Amino acid sequence: xxxxxLITFLLPxxxxxxxxxxxxxxxxxxxxxxxxxxxIEVKDGKANGRIVEIxxxxxxxxxxxxxxxxxxxxxxxxxxxxxxxxxxxxxxxxGTIMDPDNGKxxxxxxxxxxGQLKVRGYVAFFFRTQTWVRE
Numbered sequence: 001x002x003x004x005x006l007i008t009f010l011l012p013x014x015x016x017x018x019x020x021x022x023x024x025x026x027x028x029x030x031x032x033x034x035x036x037x038x039x040i041e042v043k044d045g046k047a048n049g050r051i052v053e054i055x056x057x058x059x060x061x062x063x064x065x066x067x068x069x070x071x072x073x074x075x076x077x078x079x080x081x082x083x084x085x086x087x088x089x090x091x092x093x094x095g096t097i098m099d100p101d102n103g104k105x106x107x108x109x110x111x112x113x114x115g116q117l118k119v120r121g122y123v124a125f126f127f128r129t130q131t132w133v134r135e
Contacts, residue, residue, distance in 0.1 A: 019042075020040050020042065020047060020092060020110060020112065020117060021040060021041060021042050022039070022040060022134060022135070023037050023038070023039050023040075023052065023134070023135040024037065024038050024039075024040060024049075024117050024132040024133065024134060024135065025037055025132060025133050025134070025135050026038055026130065026132050027130065027131065027132070027133070029128075029130065033055075034055050035054070035055060035056070036051050036053060036054045036055060037051070037052050037053040037135055038050065038051055038052070038081065038082070038132065039052045040082065040117075045086060045087070046084055046085060046086060046095075047082065047085035047086075047087075047092050047095065047110070048080055048082055048083050048084070048085070048095075049080065049081060049082030050078060050079060050080040050081065050082075051076055051077055051078065051079050051081060051100070052077070052078070053077070054076065054077050059076070060077055061075065061077075062075070062076050062077075063075055063076065064076055064079065064100050064103055065103075066101075066102050066103030066104075067098070067100075067103040068103055069105070071098065071103075072103075076100045079098075079100060081097055081098045081099075081100060082095060082096070082097050082098075082108065082110075083095055083096050083097075083098075084096065085108065085110055090111055090112070091109055091110065091111040092108075092109065092110040092111070093108075093109050093110075095107075095108050096108050097119065097121045099121070106121035106122055106123060107121070107122050107123065108120065108121055108122075109122070115134070116131050116132065116133055116134075117131070117132040117133075117134075118130075118131060118132075119131075119132055
């Protein structure tokens with residue numbers, strides 16, 4: 001009975017630790033400083049993420065003039081930058097991520113590693129991986 005209670009209590013905690021839902025702090029590759037908070041939501045089997053906070057308040061009202069899709073001219077804060085990710089084993093794949101600094105859209109892969117979110121944007125064999133941390 002005790003082990004059943006323990007499993008009932010600990011299983012949801014372990015599951016949430018492996019969940020990409022939530023708020024993630026992005027880190028600048030060059031300075032190591034916090035850049036923004038991206039909130040990822042999984043709905044109907046697809047993960048999408050939007051910028052909900054920008055730490056540099058001078059950039060809070062900036063728009064994506066370099067964007068070439070439906071995000072062109074829209075405010076970066078509040079913008080959906082991760083679209084259409086689907087779960088494949090321990091990874092989220094087949095979606096895209098957009099770099100609001102240059103408007104470029106990349107194929108994307110997400111996975112959890114040691115409680116951190118690994119975010120890889122790539123074109124063909126060229127890629128860059130960032131580490132995001134829970135807020």
